Amino acid sequence: MKLSTTTIVLALLIDRFRSSQAHAGVEATLQYHLASFSDNSSDLPFINEFTGFVTYMSAKPLRCFGVDAEEEFDVAILGAPFDTATTYRPGARFGPNGIRQGSRRINVAYFDPFMKMAVADHINIVDCGDVPMVYVDNKAALRQLEQAGRSIVSKEAKRIPEGVSLAKDGKFHKRILTLGGDHTITLPLLRSIAEVYGPVTIIHFDSHVDTWRPGRFDTGPRLPGEDIPVNHATYFWFAHKEGLLANDTNIHVGIRGAALETDLESDRKCGFSIIHADEIEDIGYAGVIQAIKDRVGDNPVYISIDIDVIDPGMAPAPEIGGYTTREMKKILKGLEGLKIVGADIVEVAPAYDTQDEITQIAAANIGWMILGLMAKTPLTV
Numbered sequence: 001m002k003l004s005t006t007t008i009v010l011a012l013l014i015d016r017f018r019s020s021q022a023h024a025g026v027e028a029t030l031q032y033h034l035a036s037f038s039d040n041s042s043d044l045p046f047i048n049e050f051t052g053f054v055t056y057m058s059a060k061p062l063r064c065f066g067v068d069a070e071e072e073f074d075v076a077i078l079g080a081p082f083d084t085a086t087t088y089r090p091g092a093r094f095g096p097n098g099i100r101q102g103s104r105r106i107n108v109a110y111f112d113p114f115m116k117m118a119v120a121d122h123i124n125i126v127d128c129g130d131v132p133m134v135y136v137d138n139k140a141a142l143r144q145l146e147q148a149g150r151s152i153v154s155k156e157a158k159r160i161p162e163g164v165s166l167a168k169d170g171k172f173h174k175r176i177l178t179l180g181g182d183h184t185i186t187l188p189l190l191r192s193i194a195e196v197y198g199p200v201t202i203i204h205f206d207s208h209v210d211t212w213r214p215g216r217f218d219t220g221p222r223l224p225g226e227d228i229p230v231n232h233a234t235y236f237w238f239a240h241k242e243g244l245l246a247n248d249t250n251i252h253v254g255i256r257g258a259a260l261e262t263d264l265e266s267d268r269k270c271g272f273s274i275i276h277a278d279e280i281e282d283i284g285y286a287g288v289i290q291a292i293k294d295r296v297g298d299n300p301v302y303i304s305i306d307i308d309v310i311d312p313g314m315a316p317a318p319e320i321g322g323y324t325t326r327e328m329k330k331i332l333k334g335l336e337g338l339k340i341v342g343a344d345i346v347e348v349a350p351a352y353d354t355q356d357e358i359t360q361i362a363a364a365n366i367g368w369m370i371l372g373l374m375a376k377t378p379l380t381v
């Protein structure tokens with residue numbers, strides 16, 4: 001059969017229309033990728049999970065501390081490549097990029113079947129890359145992260161919701177989801193957040209309490225008056241001492257690590273209560289959610305998640321008996337309605353992950369839940 005030119009053109013047009021229908025959503029959400037390559041972006045085929053820049057959930061990459069500093073957005077993804085205050089198994093400095101790699105099958109524009117929404121429909125999310133943190137001086141590195149955090153959360157968000165803001169200055173501020181890094185990174189981030197909101201309530205998912213007194217591991221010898229530096233098990237002690245934590249509304253969830261009675265005494269002084277990992281067998285995830293909500297009330301909440309809260313079968317780490325990823329997602333979903341002023345996911349050390357990247361994939365998907373919580377609840381009083 002001889003095809004006329006008109007028939008061929010028509011067939012091509014129909015084919016093009018069909019393919020544009022199929023990929024319309026993806027194309028719309030990945031315009032920045034296309035725009036990066038060509039002004040004539042509609043001529044390029046759609047981009048999949050394995051192409052383009054590697055950012056967290058394919059969020060728009062932004063030079064937040066450089067030429068894009070004044071760009072408008074709502075939530076920053078921030079990498080904190082720091083692991084030199086670790087007691088055992090360092091390597092979390094590679095966590096940020098590990099979590100980005102673990103997020104390649106998800107996208108901020110995708111519909112989340114757990115949260116029943118696409119986060120990008122409610123908040124503008126960008127990936128600011130990793131904060132420059134010097135790797136030979138912990139004090140300076142943590143100060144760099146504090147400055148980076150401040151430079152973001154001190155600024156106004158892009159989308160201003162109806163209602164009165166719970167920030168001290170009455171404005172709606174940008175938020176950060178930080179990818180760690182060892183757990184010490186939470187301290188400088190809390191400093192920048194407390195400047196905006198005052199003391200915040202902590203929901204801390206971890207197998208360890210992290211409120212240990214300075215000197216618990218570091219016994220010196222030290223010079224007279226010399227400070228004992230913060231580490232990834234003492235940063236909440238410092239946060240409490242600095243007045244960054246709200247009184248007696250904080251809670252640890254998933255605890256199961258060994259501790260001394262004096263560690264628990266220190267913990268109570270820092271204003272935390274505890275839900276142990278095994279309690280979920282008795283009270284279920286709904287009981288865990290209720291206990292958290294009863295504890296934190298209406299306070300502004302910061303969520304800090306040590307990936308070792310998950311069972312080592314699903315996220316290899318040295319504490320057995322943790323939550324499954326499904327339990328973790330159910331608990332997080334139950335926190336809908338809380339005012340999440342910031343969050344972090346820490347202690348992801350790719351060197352100890354499986355070749356299948358299960359820890360990085362778990363962390364990436366937990367981050368998706370956090371973004372969902374942020375997207376669903378504006379920071380109004």
Ligand SMILES: [Mn+2]
Nearest residue numbers: 183206210306
């Ligand atoms: Mn921890």
